[in-house]
Amino acid sequence: MTGNTWMTSDLHLGHRFVAELRGFATVDEHDAEIIGNLHACTRSGDQLWILGDISSGSSTGERHALKLLDEYAAARGVAMHLITGNHDSVNPYHRDSHKHFRAFTDVFTTVQPFARRKVAGTYVWLSHFPWFGGGDRGDVERHSEARLHDNGRDFLVHGHLHGAYGRWTGERSIDVGLENTGLRPLNWSHLVEMISKRAEELSNG
Numbered sequence: 001m002t003g004n005t006w007m008t009s010d011l012h013l014g015h016r017f018v019a020e021l022r023g024f025a026t027v028d029e030h031d032a033e034i035i036g037n038l039h040a041c042t043r044s045g046d047q048l049w050i051l052g053d054i055s056s057g058s059s060t061g062e063r064h065a066l067k068l069l070d071e072y073a074a075a076r077g078v079a080m081h082l083i084t085g086n087h088d089s090v091n092p093y094h095r096d097s098h099k100h101f102r103a104f105t106d107v108f109t110t111v112q113p114f115a116r117r118k119v120a121g122t123y124v125w126l127s128h129f130p131w132f133g134g135g136d137r138g139d140v141e142r143h144s145e146a147r148l149h150d151n152g153r154d155f156l157v158h159g160h161l162h163g164a165y166g167r168w169t170g171e172r173s174i175d176v177g178l179e180n181t182g183l184r185p186l187n188w189s190h191l192v193e194m195i196s197k198r199a200e201e202l203s204n205g
Contacts, residue, residue: 004043005188009051009128009159010085010177013065017056021162022183035072037184044077048185050108051159051176052085052128062089063103070107082108083115085128085160086143093146114148120196123154130158130169155195172198 011034012018019030042048055065073080082104084091089100092113104111114127125148132147148156156173163179174194176186 004046006042006046006048006185007051007126007157007176007188007191008038008048008178008181008185009175010053010162010179011050011055011065011069012053012087013055013068014061015056018162022179031068033183034178035068038072038078039076041185041187042076042078046076046078047081048073048078049081049083049126051083051126051157052091053087053159054082054085055087057087057089059089066103066107073107079109080107081110081115082112083126083128084111084113086146091128091146093143113146116154119155119192120199122195122199124195125154125156127156127158129160130175131156131173134170134173155199157191168198171202 013031013034014027016027019027022030024030024033038048054069055061069080072078082088086093088104090097090104090111101111114125117124117126127148129143129147131150132144133141133150134147150156150172154172157176158169158173159175159177161169161175162177163175165175167175167180169175174191176191
């Protein structure tokens with residue numbers, strides 16, 4: 001995963017509540033900003049990883065988000081990969097998620113609940129959720145069954161928290177949700193630098 005690969009999470013296209021929290025007067029203005037930023041950052045041949053929650057999760061909202069993302073990817077020539085979030089109907093956490101798989105694979109190159117990559121000898125997990133026990137936006141940790149467990153060695157790139165804990169949410173976990181990245185995707189090479197630096201700091205005690 002080198003070159004023009006990008007990471008983002010929690011787009012929440014068509015989601016009025018999140019649009020208002022982000023300071024937008026209307027959903028249309030919010031969605032135009034998010035999609036516009038994707039266009040501005042990416043180029044033909046790039047890879048975009050979305051770590052969950054493309055919409056509010058309602059049927060209408062999800063169809064709207066899939067349409068916007070499909071149009072963006074086709075116009076830009078970008079391959080998109082989805083790590084499913086709790087608001088995505090295709091997430092296996094949900095009953096009957098298999099019924100929604102085709103709608104998502106028509107838009108995304110790959111769809112999976114998590115993935116693992118390697119950075120300078122260090123394993124990096126991609127998930128929508130923070131580590132198990134890694135907290136939530138409220139007092140109660142939600143979706144514990146869907147969370148990966150911290151083995152004390154690997155790093156985690158995730159979303160879900162909407163900036164509640166800042167960018168570094170733990171010693172080896174990073175939240176790439178839009179609230180932490182100026183509503184723009186984050187280049188993978190920048191993440192590699194951050195992770196490599198933190199791994200070196202941890203190894204040096």
